Amino acid sequence: MMSEQDRVDSMGDATREKLRQFIARVERLEAEKAELATDIREVYSEMKSFGFDTKVMRKLISLRKQDENERAEQEALLDLYMGALND
Amino acid sequence: MMSEQDRVDSMGDATREKLRQFIARVERLEAEKAELATDIREVYSEMKSFGFDTKVMRKLISLRKQDENERAEQEALLDLYMGALND
């Protein structure tokens, strides 16, 4: 059986380069995502120091997101119906 | 390193029996679950032969489930507020 290292060695240079690029892109995006997570945490701690109950706030915001999702779904359903009418 | 077989061999009889029982229970439940999945698929195909658009129907039913979840969440939020009021 070929080891992973052998497999990498047997890649063409172009493939290896492509691999590096993919990894770099993902890692870049993940780093940005992690930063945003930090920012969000900071906003919550600001809220807390402002006297808001963060647990309630989290719930509230998650509920708003659900509403939004639901609205999107309703629209998707409507689209489905409209598509069905054209059959 | 002990192989899996060795580990089973080294179990006490009681443990081995317990193991068998757990596996039997899970497999029993999974079999029932699989049956239900089959039943559901059959209902959808009945619907289809009745002239309903199953894609629409699936969406509709999933939307109803979401509504239900949302209602539960709203209540959870209300409970949070009520709890917060008691502080």
Next chain:
Amino acid sequence: MMSEQDRVDSMGDATREKLRQFIARVERLEAEKAELATDIREVYSEMKSFGFDTKVMRKLISLRKQDENERAEQEALLDLYMGALND
């Protein structure tokens, strides 16, 4: 454009009733399926508190299921052969 409500209104009573029944049947079956999923989760947590490694157990059970499927396939193949002999 016809609103969703209009479409439902324009269904015959019989069709509307049929629709309700289908939805009820699917929701019933899905509720039962969800219960079974809960039961299975509970069995696993029992196993865990009994000292079994649930990850391994899951793997084990899924392997047994695969074997079972293979056996079923073999049997189906056998049936096929036997049928062929009768031709």
Next chain:
Amino acid sequence: MMSEQDRVDSMGDATREKLRQFIARVERLEAEKAELATDIREVYSEMKSFGFDTKVMRKLISLRKQDENERAEQEALLDLYMGALND
């Protein structure tokens, strides 16, 4: 019992405004975070269509992240030691 609406009504205007701002900030950040998640998924699907095994790629990237964390820890430890030397 005070209704939720009553509670919001009883807030000062400034507090209410502050609340809105906090919610807007969090929702903004979460939207950006969700976009990044989408971007990452897209990169993976590009990789897949390029012939890479995404499961392996995910593992690889997560290992690199671990290494990075370890390196960071080592450095933190080093800083600690160096600080100690200055005491």
Next chain:
DNA sequence: TCGGAAATCAAGACCC
């Protein structure tokens, strides 16, 4: 029937 997309689920990280 296959492959991709999405839902589901448990494990791990992380905050309180």
Next chain:
DNA sequence: GGGTCTTGATTTCCGA
């Protein structure tokens, strides 16, 4: 340490 969020893996589902 309890609970929530996130991630990763598995399973499920649909369309081609």
